[in-house]
Amino acid sequence: MDLVWICVISAIIGGCTVGYFARYILRQSAGTEKIRELSGAIQEGAMAFIHREYRTEIIVVIIVAVILGLLGLATPDLGWKASVCFIFGAICSLGAGYIGMNMSIRSNGRTTTAVQKSLNQGLRVAFRSGAVMGLTVVSIGLIGLSIVYLVFHNDPYFLATIPAYATGASLVALFARLGGGIFTKGADAGSDLVGKVEAGIPEDDPRNAGVIADFVGDNVGDVCGVGADLFETYVEAIIAVITLSALAVGVGIVTNAQTAWYLPMLISAGGIVAAVIGSFMVRVSEKAEVGVLSRALRNASWVATALSAVFSFLIIYFLHADLGIFWALLAGLIVAVIIGEATNYYTSADFKPTREISQASVIGGGATMVRGFAVGLMSNWPVVLATAVAIVIAFKFASFYGVAVTAVGMLSTLGITLACDSYGPVADNAGGIATMAGLPAELREKTDALDSVGNTTKATAKGFAITSAVTNALGLILSYGVAAGLVTISGGKIAAAPELNLLSAPVIVGVIIGALIPAAFVAMAMKSVGVTTGLIVEEVRRQWREIPGLREGKARAQYGKCVDICTAAALKQMLAPSIMTILAPVLVGIILGKFALGGFLLGSLAIGFIFANTLNNAGGAWDNAKKYIEAGNFGGKGSDAHKAAVVGDTTGDPMKDAAGPSLNIMLKLMAVISLLLAPVLTHFGGLIY
């Protein structure tokens, strides 16, 4: 029997668990009429956006698929297969995001209702909604890959075809993250800021026309966008390892290509089982406090990780692969935990850096900005150094194959880490609904507590996300190097083409241009959020001014208008950065040649890594610095320090929720496009070099 059927079985186990959890959630009470009404408005807006977003995405996917098919003419028989895999990857990604979001928009009102009974009830609904997302992503991811594998693995072009599956997923993810990010941050900042411009419209007030758009944004950005993001992360990590199989065989750490293909897929299959076991462990007594809930989540997460590590060891052992691979994987896990803790140090108000930002806010907005920016940049220290250590160790033990496997190890338990991460927006929405439905304020406190429950696991998840993104992108770049013939394996050693030397003109120019693209990408994403924010501010002000009775709370605001504006703006503006991401590696490859493209990918990885980190952590620190002031420090809510901290938060939001996370996707998308392009480039060469 082909061992890949094990993957299919474990994906089915994951799928059954999804069904069980979904049934559980849908059986819960959907709440009072008011709650159902609000929840309904959010559902309506979210579905409207998703349908329009998907339509745009499908058009782009079809265009790219056709181009891929045409490029395949260079190597006959490859083209259409790549197109098919590409479309299949895109569909799987769209499906995973769709299912996850469909669950979350049904869970928010139910969480509001459940939390009225007990914190534990609320946690269970919210967490299981997150688990549906998490397990859906990994199950669809693995079953999709298994199908591609079973259909194509005897094809001579298997290794050139399979990256197309990841490319499809990656492209959809970029759109979803960007589109969702622009939508959610534009709506969020727009509805928050309007109070400052047109005094008297408070945030989260039903009379604020932007408020439903804000909630919709949480779902389309933080749930659907994140789901698509992690779907691509998950499948791309596995595919990077598979495409490095020849290298692994060449340097002698696996006995044959088949083993090198099985390995990442089986590790992921083990991870799904571990995640399912972990997610059933999240049970506590009805009267549990926040601390207990938090520990339950953390323990579940740890158990899943430990189980997955054990499974990985067994898989490596029984496949007769080099045990060095396991050490590489283990080093990666340890480093990721360290990075998570370090990131937490820089962004949590429990520690000095974030508190210093709060303190600086007393001086004014400029001081808040300068300090927060410094904290974000400073947080690169532990992250970069630890990642460098992970790369050095992984490489020593299992060459580049080991580096790529590291990412798979970290992502294997994604089913549960994603669950811990993505029930946050559900809890957040539940709180928003509680406020809007006029429920007592302590309910909001409970949902806020719920949101904070997963903080420790979230920090670890963040560490995993960062480290896996870099090791995965690196794996893809190396795959590109192998595919394009930049490096070859002979006599157990990796040899490089002489033109690939670091100090050759094409490589230098490539590295320098590579550094440009992430910067330009961030610029576009930030500007898009800024533009959308402006539109929402205008619209909320207009309604406030023009709708009679709105001020007095007698008339209803036209929430749909704001949702429409955000939708149109997000869809329009996600296109330019996405197209740049697709075109940049193609143009560099065609004009400057395959060696420059190698430099381009490494340059963009190095700077993109720093940018993503800085944006995420500066944003996180500003957010928590504001919350620290709101908790009554340095003057508390409404003080000048608070106003300054709000500036920091508004700046940090698009950084940490739109630009930063999209960067990780775009880095990998560029790498995987280059990988697909490799056969063409080897054929034709570049115009200049």
Next chain:
Amino acid sequence: MDLVWICVISAIIGGCTVGYFARYILRQSAGTEKIRELSGAIQEGAMAFIHREYRTEIIVVIIVAVILGLLGLATPDLGWKASVCFIFGAICSLGAGYIGMNMSIRSNGRTTTAVQKSLNQGLRVAFRSGAVMGLTVVSIGLIGLSIVYLVFHNDPYFLATIPAYATGASLVALFARLGGGIFTKGADAGSDLVGKVEAGIPEDDPRNAGVIADFVGDNVGDVCGVGADLFETYVEAIIAVITLSALAVGVGIVTNAQTAWYLPMLISAGGIVAAVIGSFMVRVSEKAEVGVLSRALRNASWVATALSAVFSFLIIYFLHADLGIFWALLAGLIVAVIIGEATNYYTSADFKPTREISQASVIGGGATMVRGFAVGLMSNWPVVLATAVAIVIAFKFASFYGVAVTAVGMLSTLGITLACDSYGPVADNAGGIATMAGLPAELREKTDALDSVGNTTKATAKGFAITSAVTNALGLILSYGVAAGLVTISGGKIAAAPELNLLSAPVIVGVIIGALIPAAFVAMAMKSVGVTTGLIVEEVRRQWREIPGLREGKARAQYGKCVDICTAAALKQMLAPSIMTILAPVLVGIILGKFALGGFLLGSLAIGFIFANTLNNAGGAWDNAKKYIEAGNFGGKGSDAHKAAVVGDTTGDPMKDAAGPSLNIMLKLMAVISLLLAPVLTHFGGLIY
């Protein structure tokens, strides 16, 4: 006769012009007693800072010199020579900055007085003060280099010794830029912000205790710091070309090493003569308007550049060097002009990007930040692409030697471009003195107009600075590659060691860690300014509270206290980033080996380039967006939009005047330290790779 005597002669011509201009300035009236008193206070503060700063710098210089001497034990006879050159380079740099600043602190009051007669008189005093700085830098730079050349050029270790001269200059420059930057921006933001914290203390008001520190900062930062910066830029560009001489001979673009050494020095000598001619051309009729003055400056600058290009052609021709070198140089000049114009587009309020920041400020501080940040990042497009084109062309025509010569070509007319740049702070100080001395407001308008006169030339100067920094740093990295044996030249072709391939573990880890250091450096610089700002705010508030009669303008503020605080803070905080800059390449080289160090340097160059650009241009755009609002747009001064724009400006100031410009120096300092370290690394290898 050794052709280097031509350099000595042209440096003497430059020196005589300095003497002539200095005599002219000192003959002008020093103004009323009040003006002399204020000017005296600025002089006193500036000298006090410089003396303390120099003391700290000298200690570090001696320590590094001793270490250099000890490292030289690896290659006997090299050590002490490197130490001597290093100290000599440091002394020359210290001297150039000292002379320039001594002139500027004597010119500010005189400019205030002269501008009362006519705008032209004011321009002449201020411009000649700038020209003293510019010509001092190039004359001392070239004569110092000539001395090193004449003493050591027959030494077998000449090429390993001469970079030490640049290292000395570079280290001093880093201290001066950082220390000066922290001082000036801390004082500036501190004295500006205090009004917001303790309502009622206006900016530039004599009762504001921080105001003299602010003026002192202009001199120690924008004059002395900039002078040291450009001194190192100038000599380092020449030295990068000299150290690539073997490569130039190897690929056959010069006939012998001697020619390759003469070439950059003679081009610089020609440039000094061109700059002297240009600076005497800045003459207009007494009643000239701003437009005429502006054109005069621009014409002078163009004539000098054109002359220098002609001289360069003749030098290349008569040295029988490959004419490709000239085309490389010319391409660099053209690209630099394009970059200057593009930069101007992104940062001037005459164009859309900056105006959009002003417009976004209506929404609030967060919007200002997001938009400004996006503009800064976006401005990388033209800069990076144009630089890439320059590198491709220069390399095609004259290999890496051509890339390095490009920087020399751009910097040859530094004497005049620096003059156009550095009379700005003099005009600014003159205006401040006018306000504080209670002179009529229209005088301030005149000095502001004076400040704006050089805007076009400044844009070009900025383009030159960016392009030359990158091409120069690249030249140094390549020199390192040659010196450390990473690349060798055989049969007219450049060959690289196989371990230098881009996709080897050491190079990848090197590139990733390389990207970290500029980010950490910016973080430290930003935080330092933030801390200093906080201290000044506290002190100004304390004086306002505790000094009886200060509010009513009867008692005098203790300006000296603020100067002392800035001095102590700047000196303390410039140490950490500087030491990191020195240690980073050393540690990477020792631990990860010479190949990783190559990757490290290229990684830091790529990201440092983007960071420097982004910080400079975002800062510039925020500054001008604020001014655009102050000019009466979007609500004008005092409006909410203005307050938001002030947040942008306060954030941008440390970016564009402390962190950004220091980055260029640190990139080159790391490269030149690696170059010095190359013989040691070749001897011992790294610990891991």
